[in-house]
Amino acid sequence: MSEITKLTVHEALNALKNKEFTALELTEAYLRNMENGKKYNAYITECADVALQQAKEADKRYATGTNRALEGIPLGIKDLFCTKDIRTTAASHILDNFVPPYESTVTQHLLDDGAVFLGKLNLDEFAMGGSNETSYFGPVINPWSKDKLLVPGGSSGGSAAAVAAHLCAAATGTDTGGSIREPAAFCGITGIKPTYGRCSRYGIVAFASSLDQAGPIAQDVRDCAILLKSMAGFDDKDSTSCDVSVPDYEKFLDGDVRGLTFGLPKEYRPDGLNPEVSAYWDKAAEYLKARGAKVKEISLPHTKYALATYYVLAPAEASSNLARYDGIRYGFRAKEGQHLDDLYINTRTQGFGAEVRRRIMIGTYVLSAGYYDAYFLKAQKMRRLIYNDFMNAFNQCDVILTPTSPITAFPIGDESMLQNPINMYLNDVFTVSVNLAGLPALSLPIGLSATGLPYGIQLIGKPFDEGTLFNAAAKLEADAKFERK
Amino acid sequence: MAIDTHTVRRIAFLSRLKIEEEKIESTKEEFSKILNWIEELNEVNTDDVEPLISVNNTTLRMRDDEVTAGNCRAEILKNAPAAEYDYFAVPKVVE
Numbered sequence: 001m002s003e004i005t006k007l008t009v010h011e012a013l014n015a016l017k018n019k020e021f022t023a024l025e026l027t028e029a030y031l032r033n034m035e036n037g038k039k040y041n042a043y044i045t046e047c048a049d050v051a052l053q054q055a056k057e058a059d060k061r062y063a064t065g066t067n068r069a070l071e072g073i074p075l076g077i078k079d080l081f082c083t084k085d086i087r088t089t090a091a092s093h094i095l096d097n098f099v100p101p102y103e104s105t106v107t108q109h110l111l112d113d114g115a116v117f118l119g120k121l122n123l124d125e126f127a128m129g130g131s132n133e134t135s136y137f138g139p140v141i142n143p144w145s146k147d148k149l150l151v152p153g154g155s156s157g158g159s160a161a162a163v164a165a166h167l168c169a170a171a172t173g174t175d176t177g178g179s180i181r182e183p184a185a186f187c188g189i190t191g192i193k194p195t196y197g198r199c200s201r202y203g204i205v206a207f208a209s210s211l212d213q214a215g216p217i218a219q220d221v222r223d224c225a226i227l228l229k230s231m232a233g234f235d236d237k238d239s240t241s242c243d244v245s246v247p248d249y250e251k252f253l254d255g256d257v258r259g260l261t262f263g264l265p266k267e268y269r270p271d272g273l274n275p276e277v278s279a280y281w282d283k284a285a286e287y288l289k290a291r292g293a294k295v296k297e298i299s300l301p302h303t304k305y306a307l308a309t310y311y312v313l314a315p316a317e318a319s320s321n322l323a324r325y326d327g328i329r330y331g332f333r334a335k336e337g338q339h340l341d342d343l344y345i346n347t348r349t350q351g352f353g354a355e356v357r358r359r360i361m362i363g364t365y366v367l368s369a370g371y372y373d374a375y376f377l378k379a380q381k382m383r384r385l386i387y388n389d390f391m392n393a394f395n396q397c398d399v400i401l402t403p404t405s406p407i408t409a410f411p412i413g414d415e416s417m418l419q420n421p422i423n424m425y426l427n428d429v430f431t432v433s434v435n436l437a438g439l440p441a442l443s444l445p446i447g448l449s450a451t452g453l454p455y456g457i458q459l460i461g462k463p464f465d466e467g468t469l470f471n472a473a474a475k476l477e478a479d480a481k482f483e484r485k
Numbered sequence: 486m487a488i489d490t491h492t493v494r495r496i497a498f499l500s501r502l503k504i505e506e507e508k509i510e511s512t513k514e515e516f517s518k519i520l521n522w523i524e525e526l527n528e529v530n531t532d533d534v535e536p537l538i539s540v541n542n543t544t545l546r547m548r549d550d551e552v553t554a555g556n557c558r559a560e561i562l563k564n565a566p567a568a569e570y571d572y573f574a575v576p577k578v579v580e
Contacts, residue, residue, distance in 0.1 A: 097564075098564055099563070099564065101560040101561060101563065101564070102554075196540050196541065197540075197541050210538070210539050210540075236546070236548070239545055239546065240539065240541050242541060242543070302529070304525075305525065305526055305528075305529060308522060308525055308526050309526065311522075311523060312523055312526075319500065323501075326501070327566060328565075328566070328573050328575055329564070329565055329573055330564035330565065330566075331564070331566070332566070333567065337576060338576060339576060339578070340575055340576055340578050343575070343576055344501040345498075345501050345502065345503050346503070348501050348502050349502050349503040352502070357500075357502050358515070360500045360502065361496050361497060361500050361502065361516070362516065362519060362520075364496050364499050364500045365488075365492075365496050365516070365520075366523075368499060375520075375523065377536055378526050378527070378531060379523075379526065380536030380537055380538060381531035381534040381535070381536050381537075382526055382529065382531065383536070383537040384534050384535060384536060384537035385529065385531070385534060387537055387540065420518070421515070421519065422518065422519065422522055437540065438540030438541070463540075
């Protein structure tokens with residue numbers, strides 16, 4: 001592996017500015033890594049020709065001093081973002097021939113800042129999953145795998161694995177219930193889900209529209225700050241986009257945690273929590289205390305109900321969003337179907353994988369006549385209580401500190417996860433509440449398990465207070481001294 | 486709540502999905518398990534709670550009713566599984 005692909009985004013930007021190597025050399029080095037890293041199955045579609053062209057353009061910009069914020073930085077794009085003239089599949093058979101005629105707002109921002117796109121990254125089908133095993137294109141391998149092949153987490157599993165294995169300098173992800181933070185934790189890297197409304201959802205294949213948010217997955221906290229600044233911003237093409245100015249997040253990295261109070265929710269430490277997870281959580285709190293921050297126990301009383309609430313609302317929204325896949329206007333169409341309904345049914349049954357079909361049906365059920373109030377409305381009311389828990393907690397603290405996941409990366413094909421979908425859903429226990437409340441949350445690596453696998457620690461902030469998360473995360477990163485792959 | 490096989494078939498049709506006959510029973514079991522788990526929400530009294538539909542409490546913006554992305558028929562039809570005479574083509578729906 002070429003040493004230049006081990007650089008972070010900020011290091012590579014400095015080197016490019018200092019003419020230590022060219023953008024073309026950097027892109028070519030990543031393309032070689034991708035060639036040698038096919039075993040990870042991180043990319044669904046590679047676009048070397050586009051990337052080389054963009055890199056040449058970047059070199060021209062550096063030569064003339066017109067280089068932009070991400071000029072020549074090779075990125076991987078989660079295959080949930082529509083990219084103009086580049087196939088976008090959502091890791092589903094139903095979209096495996098779809099070539100968008102338009103660009104998502106977030107990827108357009110990155111292109112406008114001079115980024116190079118290496119290709120489209122693998123994910124759970126329609127981002128529904130926590131292990132990247134539901135992809136039509138097969139599972140992604142976690143670069144931390146030893147004797148057994150491990151999952152990278154999901155749904156942004158290709159993004160996390162590609163960043164950890166240096167198959168791209170950084171990547172985009174999306175997070176509906178933990179899909180940026182869990183894979184970042186499993187792969188020993190950093191990711192942030194920003195506040196709902198911070199990044200435009202225009203052109204991102206929709207899963208659960210009231211929960212979905214885009215964010216960066218990168219090697220360190222500074223890279224996340226640089227990328228989020230580029231990705232974020234108001235967009236009138238997304239009616240839920242917030243017209244709030246985007247600060248220069250890098251400025252927060254030099255901040256101080258003195259005067260900040262960190263809340264540790266007692267409900268996140270149930271009986272039976274893995275002692276390693278508990279110990280790293282305490283260690284992170286100690287690091288912050290040693291730097292002069294206050295740490296206190298807080299309560300989020302409805303935490304226990306967050307998962308069930310999420311697994312009503314997310315499938316309900318998904319069943320509605322995925323009604324558009326009918327085999328008529330784009331995507332896969334089944335061969336059989338004499339009548340229109342047969343065509344719809346055959347197309348959708350053959351086009352969607354098992355987990356997606358399961359969630360569409362659960363969602364259809366909770367929205368159907370007679371059950372709407374008992375399930376969907378009930379869950380929306382629970383969502384209010386969960387939201388209120390956070391708002392009350394933020395009267396006593398500035399940031400909430402929790403583990404990212406109760407476990408480390410598990411083996412591909414784990415029987416207990418596959419046989420009972422609820423076991424897989426339980427892995428999201430520390431991440432889903434944040435999406436229900438629309439809050440920003442960042443995960444960074446905190447240390448290794450006894451078996452040598454990374455654990456993540458999560459910082460949850462007030463709405464639009466990503467800056468404070470970057471400040472605190474930079475301190476934890478400096479103290480934890482985690483060694484990336 | 487346990488659901489019956491009739492409900493499983495009805496939900497599958499509403500979803501425009503087909504469940505093979507031999508899988509109806511196992512699907513029923515699986516859905517009942519998930520719905521039972523979800524019913525733990527009933528432990529909490531939410532009678533006076535206003536449902537949270539969106540965390541953004543802003544009202545939707547108004548804009549002029551103008552075409553913003555038009556004249557792209559050819560580009561759109563490029564992704565159609567079947568197109569004829571500049572339209573999407575579907576199986577015959579009227580005899």
